[in-house]
Amino acid sequence: MHVLIVGAGVGGLCLAQGLRKRGIGVVVLERDVASDARAQGLRLKIDALGRSALADCLNDDYYQLLAATANKPYQSRGVTLDENLNELHSAVPAQSTVDEATASIVVNRHTLRQILMSETSDHVFFDKEFERYELLDDRVVAYCRDGSAWVADVLVGADGINSAVRRQLVPDSGLIDTGLWSIYGQLMLDEQNRRWIPPNVFGGSRPVLGPEGRTLALGTFQPQIPITDAVAEFAPKADITPVDDYLKWNLIAPAEQFGVDEAAFFGGSPEWLHAKACEMTAEWGPAVRRILDESLVAVTFPLSIRASRPDATWPTGRVTLLGDAVHATTPVGGVGANVALRDAAALARNLAEVAEFPDLLLQAIGQYETDMREYGYQAVRDSLAGAERILRSRRLLDNE
Numbered sequence: 001m002h003v004l005i006v007g008a009g010v011g012g013l014c015l016a017q018g019l020r021k022r023g024i025g026v027v028v029l030e031r032d033v034a035s036d037a038r039a040q041g042l043r044l045k046i047d048a049l050g051r052s053a054l055a056d057c058l059n060d061d062y063y064q065l066l067a068a069t070a071n072k073p074y075q076s077r078g079v080t081l082d083e084n085l086n087e088l089h090s091a092v093p094a095q096s097t098v099d100e101a102t103a104s105i106v107v108n109r110h111t112l113r114q115i116l117m118s119e120t121s122d123h124v125f126f127d128k129e130f131e132r133y134e135l136l137d138d139r140v141v142a143y144c145r146d147g148s149a150w151v152a153d154v155l156v157g158a159d160g161i162n163s164a165v166r167r168q169l170v171p172d173s174g175l176i177d178t179g180l181w182s183i184y185g186q187l188m189l190d191e192q193n194r195r196w197i198p199p200n201v202f203g204g205s206r207p208v209l210g211p212e213g214r215t216l217a218l219g220t221f222q223p224q225i226p227i228t229d230a231v232a233e234f235a236p237k238a239d240i241t242p243v244d245d246y247l248k249w250n251l252i253a254p255a256e257q258f259g260v261d262e263a264a265f266f267g268g269s270p271e272w273l274h275a276k277a278c279e280m281t282a283e284w285g286p287a288v289r290r291i292l293d294e295s296l297v298a299v300t301f302p303l304s305i306r307a308s309r310p311d312a313t314w315p316t317g318r319v320t321l322l323g324d325a326v327h328a329t330t331p332v333g334g335v336g337a338n339v340a341l342r343d344a345a346a347l348a349r350n351l352a353e354v355a356e357f358p359d360l361l362l363q364a365i366g367q368y369e370t371d372m373r374e375y376g377y378q379a380v381r382d383s384l385a386g387a388e389r390i391l392r393s394r395r396l397l398d399n400e
Contacts, residue, residue: 001025001355004142004152006130006165008035010044010109011323011340012158013116016123018057018348024355027150028120029142031129031159035113041303042186042248043221044112045205045334046070046341047104053338053345058115061235066107066115068230069223069240073103076204080390081218083210084285085198104204104334108221108243118238130164133319138358140318153361154351155319158340161306163325170321173312176384178330178393180305181265182252183277185295189220189245193294197247198287205334210284212257213392217250217331218291249291250331251277252305252391270300305330305391307384310377316366322347327376332386339379343372 001024005012008030019026032038046054055063075098078091117124129145133155140155157165166173187193200206201218208216222245223230231240258265258276268276274297281288308328323340350368354360387393 001154001351001358001361002027002152003154003156003351004029004140004150005156005158006142007157007159007163007323007325008032008113008117008124008126009040009158009160009323009340010112010116010337011344012156013113013120013124014054014057014341014344015156015158015322015348016120017062017116018344019351020120020123021057021059022348022352022355024348024352026123027152028124029128029130029144029150030124030126033127035117035126036110041109042184042246043106043219044109044337045076045104045219046107047076047335047338048102050338050341051105053341056345057341057348062115062118062238065230065234065238065240066112067105068225068234069107069111069115069227071106071220071222072224073098073100073105074204075099075102076104079200079204079206081200081206081208083208083281083283083288085201085208085287087200088209106204106219106221108223111227111240111243114240115238118235130159132168133165135318153318153358154365156322156347157319157325158322159325161308161324161328163321165319166312166321166325169319170312170314174309175328176307176309178305178307178384178387178391179254180252180387180391180393181255181258182250182303182305183273183300184303185249185251185274185277185292185300187247187249187291187295189222189247193247196287196290201247207390208284208288209390209392210281212253214251214253214257214280215391216281216284216288217248217252219248221246221248247291249295251280253280255304266302266304268302270298273302274300305387307380307387310380313373316362316369318361318365320347320365320369322372326372327380329380329383330387330391332383332390335379335383339376342375343368346371
């Protein structure tokens with residue numbers, strides 16, 4: 001069996017590792033020219049299901065490297081803060097002990113991708129923009145913009161919310177626009193910054209519910225072991241970029257509040273975006289203003305907040321979907337990456353079980369799709385409900 005994956009994001013790379021671990025041939029095609037060619041976010045929450053999927057797909061040494069380069073395990077509490085960083089609410093009280101079985105960790109997204117690309121340099125091809133696929137008897141052929149063609153038994157679209165594979169497989173599938181835009185920023189956590197940042201900012205994600213329907217999501221990345229030391233201890237051959245501790249912030253607001261059209265917002269320079277975020281929080285508490293003022297201007301970038309419509313179906317065949325390509329969620333709850341990882345582990349197991357039985361291939365893919373739609377679409381619905389509650393968006397499933 002040979003599997004072709006379109007998209008070198010977290011889900012696609014995890015699938016590649018899971019297949020390689022089980023002896024199945026795999027190639028990953030990525031349209032970006034390099035793994036760090038564009039901003040894709042900073043920290044990621046990995047919950048118990050995500051951790052289990054990574055343990056299933058990674059070799060032990062790389063999974064240990066992942067755990068060592070993550071924050072200490074913690075229990076999600078559902079804390080919200082006001083614009084002065086005072087606690088408004090917590091769904092779960094602070095606990096002195098952590099249940100390892102249900103705990104979450106926080107990883108740096110680029111570090112996770114580098115770990116997932118370890119020992120796969122011969123299988124991941126960059127600057128390969130997928131255009132279309134064609135089914136030929138018992139094979140599928142993928143064509144890229146550069147004229148190259150790739151043949152496999154199975155094609156997996158793991159190419160994100162704007163998936164080109166999905167557009168061909170399910171042309172009538174749609175996306176839900178929440179009407180919210182966001183600006184991402186980063187403050188490095190040196191010793192001086194740690195002294196003035198309020199303690200309740202540290203831990204899990206901390207949504208700050210400001211006035212005018214604006215939300216500032218805060219979250220820290222503080223690996224248990226410095227990344228260079230962890231690589232030396234667990235996977236000396238791994239090529240992992242060192243990352244210092246940081247605080248991530250994400251300002252989310254209705255699109256009309258940014259005062260510009262879509263082209264100007266998403267084409268805005270880091271300097272303009274940073275200044276806009278500071279302007280929109282100018283009346284908030286002094287700690288919030290200082291966090292934004294002292295952030296790294298050059299890494300500031302924009303995103304829109306959209307989600308998949310949780311209803312896409314298609315006849316089972318040799319082409320399937322994974323992660324945001326089929327069930328993109330809003331950022332509320334930090335579930336998107338975890339559902340993609342769950343997809344990857346499930347699909348890798350299903351394909352491995354029928355690797356020697358070609359007649360059962362479609363049955364294995366069909367079972368994956370049935371299960372994936374159930375938990376994946378529920379994750380979308382839950383995240384949309386969370387967007388109404390935390391981000392104060394309008395009711396999305398009823399009105400769209």
